[in-house]
Amino acid sequence: MKKKSLFLKWVDCIELDLCASTVLSLILMNINSLAKKEKIDICTQGVISDTNEVNILLLKNGFFKYQGYGKDAPVLEEVESMNDKIEILQLVAGGQTDLEFRGIETISKEIKFDYFFDCGSHITNFFDNCIQKSNCFLNDNGKNAVNKLVGEILTNLKEHLGKRFSQYFIIGFFKKNGDVGEANLAFINFGDTFYEGLKENSTEDMLELLNQYTHIYKRLNGDFTEEFTEEMFWTQLALQTSISRKYEKDSFDIRGTGTVSLIDSFFDLKNSSNDFVPKFCLISGNTKIQFDINDKSYYNEGILIFNENKNIFEKQNNDKIMNLSEFFPGAIISLDFTLKSSWIEEEEKWKS
Numbered sequence: 001m002k003k004k005s006l007f008l009k010w011v012d013c014i015e016l017d018l019c020a021s022t023v024l025s026l027i028l029m030n031i032n033s034l035a036k037k038e039k040i041d042i043c044t045q046g047v048i049s050d051t052n053e054v055n056i057l058l059l060k061n062g063f064f065k066y067q068g069y070g071k072d073a074p075v076l077e078e079v080e081s082m083n084d085k086i087e088i089l090q091l092v093a094g095g096q097t098d099l100e101f102r103g104i105e106t107i108s109k110e111i112k113f114d115y116f117f118d119c120g121s122h123i124t125n126f127f128d129n130c131i132q133k134s135n136c137f138l139n140d141n142g143k144n145a146v147n148k149l150v151g152e153i154l155t156n157l158k159e160h161l162g163k164r165f166s167q168y169f170i171i172g173f174f175k176k177n178g179d180v181g182e183a184n185l186a187f188i189n190f191g192d193t194f195y196e197g198l199k200e201n202s203t204e205d206m207l208e209l210l211n212q213y214t215h216i217y218k219r220l221n222g223d224f225t226e227e228f229t230e231e232m233f234w235t236q237l238a239l240q241t242s243i244s245r246k247y248e249k250d251s252f253d254i255r256g257t258g259t260v261s262l263i264d265s266f267f268d269l270k271n272s273s274n275d276f277v278p279k280f281c282l283i284s285g286n287t288k289i290q291f292d293i294n295d296k297s298y299y300n301e302g303i304l305i306f307n308e309n310k311n312i313f314e315k316q317n318n319d320k321i322m323n324l325s326e327f328f329p330g331a332i333i334s335l336d337f338t339l340k341s342s343w344i345e346e347e348e349k350w351k352s
Contacts, residue, residue, distance in 0.1 A: 002038075002039065002041065003040070003042075004042050004043070006031070006043070007044075007045050008044070008045070009047050010046065010048055010049040010054060011049060013049045013051065014049070014051050015051075015053075015054070016049075016057050016058070018057065018088075018173055018184055018334075019171075021061050022186065023188065023332075025061065025062055025063055025065075025066050026169065026188075028044065028067065029107050030100070032104060033100040033101040033104060037100070044067050046063065046064070057088075060086070060088045061171065065110060066110055067106060067107070085175060085176045085177075086173055086174070086175045087126070087173060087175075088171070088173050089123065089173065089174075090112045091169060092111070092113075092123075092171070093111050093112070093114060093167070093169050094119075094167075095168050097166045097167050097190075099167065114170075119154060119170070120147040120150045120151050123146065123150050123170070123172065124150070127142075127174060128143070130174040131181060131339065131344060134176070134181075135346060136345065139344065141343055142342075142343025142344060149262070149335070153185075153187045153333055156262060156333075157187050157331060157333065159245075161189060161330075162192030162196065162200075164191070164192070166190075167189075167191065168187065168188065168189045168191075170187055170188075171185075171186050172184055181339050183336070183337050183338060185334070185335045186332065188331075188332050189330040189332070190329055190330040193235075193284045193328075193330060193331060194235045194284040194287070195234050195287070197245060198210060198234050198237075198245060202246075202247070203245065203246060206245055206247040209243075209247070209249075213237060214230060217233060217313050227323060228315075228318075228321075228323070229287075229323055231285055231286060231287055232286075232321055232322075232323060235284055235285070235287040235289065236289065237312070239259050239263065239282075239289070239304050241301075241302030260302040263302075263304060264302075266293070267293060267296050267299060269335075269340065277293055277294060278292060278336055279337075280292070280333075280334075280335055281332070281333070282332070282334075283328050283332040284328065284330070284331040285328060286323055286324045286325075286327050287321070287323065288322050288324050289321045290320060291320050295320070298320070
């Protein structure tokens with residue numbers, strides 16, 4: 001058997017988020033799987049960061065976790081002391097394309113494969129278990145809200161996976177920060193981008209409507225530019241009510257409400273008891289759309305437009321929608337939020 005070495009160095013890494021660490025882990029899992037198929041023994045090694053927050057993700061959601069720690073695995077007192085403050089959701093994986101690393105025991109034992117279980121309940125139970133360590137629990141309103149949020153994102157991503165490639169992953173964390181429980185959920189889809197899905201899989205009526213939007217935009221503004229591309233325009237349109245790949249103008253079916261329901265749920269996440277600002281981020285292809293809960297003025301009755309005139313054909317706020325130099329083959333939706341106080345009950349009060 002051939003032997004190869006792969007060395008990863010994080011010494012100079014001072015910031016790492018959950019999406020980035022997960023995507024890197026997935027790449028390494030697939031490299032490992034491909035190597036086994038080609039009868040190549042890959043020895044993966046690495047040097048951790050000087051930043052504890054980065055090391056937490058490397059140890060709890062990086063290749064150290066999914067590929068085995070080995071004899072020389074780092075055990076840092078600072079990191080161990082933070083274990084009770086941050087919990088990582090067990091990675092959920094699914095889709096139509098075969099996940100070849102399912103056959104690698106060290107990897108598959110760390111993953112929940114989304115085929116024969118209730119994904120929404122799995123995530124809701126994760127948050128419930130986290131706050132139970134503080135003698136609290138999610139009430140029915142909290143469980144329904146988390147289930148609804150998860151269901152809307154997962155349904156949307158599954159519908160946009162496409163047929164060429166189809167894999168999705170869900171990861172999250174819960175971090176205790178004083179009296180506030182900060183939560184993150186990241187949904188990663190490898191498949192069609194929002195733009196590709198609209199361009200290649202829409203009905204003739206939907207394509208006609210989208211091309212009309214493009215024609216009007218060009219008539220008013222000239223050709224698209226690197227700063228604002230047709231992909232960015234169509235990805236933003238995909239977030240508006242009634243924009244759906246299945247749209248038919250003579251049908252009475254109401255389409256294009258899934259993403260709108262998701263954004264509605266997001267703007268309902270503000271917790272009056274703390275100053276935490278929930279954030280929403282979408283990456284698809286070369287397009288990144290990001291906003292926080294204080295940007296609600298951009299959203300009105302299912303329409304999300306990033307300018308004061310609420311005009312989709314005018315210049316958008318380029319802090320909210322931007323063109324990325326690197327292409328992501330699918331979509332990522334990431335939410336940062338807190339568990340609302342109205343979702344939580346204290347065990348002692350409930351018992352009394």
